[in-house]
Amino acid sequence: MDERQQLFHLLNVDGQQLSEKQMNILQAAIDMFAEKGYAATSTSEIAKRAGVAEGTIFRHYKTKKDLLLAIVKPTLFQSVAPFLAKKFVKDVFENEYEHYEQFVRAVFKNRYEFVKTYLPAIRVLWQEMSFHDDIKAQFQTIFTNHVYEKFKQIVEHFQQKGELAPHPPETVIRLTITTIAGFLATRFLIMPDYPWNDEQEMERTIQFLMNGLKA
């Protein structure tokens, strides 16, 4: 699966085929939104970079905002994808992961690959979320209804097994997420040019997290 197909895979949630030019538009829009921001990028620039006429953009997307949402919505869902799987909690309870550490390792590795693969689209999502209340609201909904609910069950499960400190689950969740997200943000957004040894640094991060959370 080449890069183009991956992009296709990320954005094409409802299964429709995208034409070559449509993919050019999306690719150009993602790259330019990520670089300069949505508001500072004009539709004429996107058209030029994509090698299409400006009108072609508006044939597929009613407004510029529509184009943004076509990028941001699928990325939003994919960014919490593991937690959207039906059998996700069940896997944990049925000893797919015997310890919280194994669970964290699986999530960490999985999200590392995701960020690495789709960085520009994730940049756009993250940056524009602050400015668009509708996107922010959708994120909040998905998080509380899917991620938080399932994460809480998992944390309580391992707390009952005596693996985790008796903090409120939301605190354990917050510390887990910010530790992982903190690494990914530093690694890919803040200091992408630093000579990282990813495996080593992720290992240290997990040790830190497990030490910090243990009962």
Place this chain on the structure above:
Amino acid sequence: MDERQQLFHLLNVDGQQLSEKQMNILQAAIDMFAEKGYAATSTSEIAKRAGVAEGTIFRHYKTKKDLLLAIVKPTLFQSVAPFLAKKFVKDVFENEYEHYEQFVRAVFKNRYEFVKTYLPAIRVLWQEMSFHDDIKAQFQTIFTNHVYEKFKQIVEHFQQKGELAPHPPETVIRLTITTIAGFLATRFLIMPDYPWNDEQEMERTIQFLMNGLKA
């Protein structure tokens, strides 16, 4: 010191007096940049909100970007202010802080108050840093020359005392900063409406951090 005076204090690094209208302009610009972003905010809107003519803005700031920098630059310096103080490291070495935990507590509390007080300006700094390479470069310079250098000495000091795990100092620094920043970002940017018990949550965060980092 009322809110207006604090703003003045934050922005007016070089000691010049600002007129009433100048402060209105800065206040309006900070609020609107924080809400809608720099690129999506027009100078005419800022003028309207500040209650001045549009020309007045350009009397004081040559360009719109100049206005942004007048907000962002002082905020950037203030955001790492503790590390800019000359005697900062000396204080640590002369047992002002006997343990790393005391040092972390002091920084944490200090930066918590800073973020709480100047949240809108910090939003602007954080959001626009991604889009403006000059701002990003200035941040990198300050960080590597001042924050990182001093932080490293402090970490090595406490590692020699056997308080901290023998990770590379940059790893300890990263984990410390992302843990603190992770709390502040969650508290003030991502979930500002959640019913936080700040003292308790900061206490848990520090316990987590110290547990995670101890030798």
Place this chain on the structure above:
DNA sequence: AATGATAGTGAGTACTCACTCACTTTTATG
């Protein structure tokens, strides 16, 4: 009261913006 400097004004300017529409080209289907 007179002077010069600084602060403030708002209509005007050249230009860019998102978006439209009448038209042409490509593609799918019998």
Place this chain on the structure above:
DNA sequence: CATAAAAGTGAGTGAGTACTCACTATCATT
């Protein structure tokens, strides 16, 4: 091959955009 639907085009449009400039108001100093 014929036909219609879908995709693609690019000049055109009106509503802004950042910024200018000739002018007025305010203020400190003599």
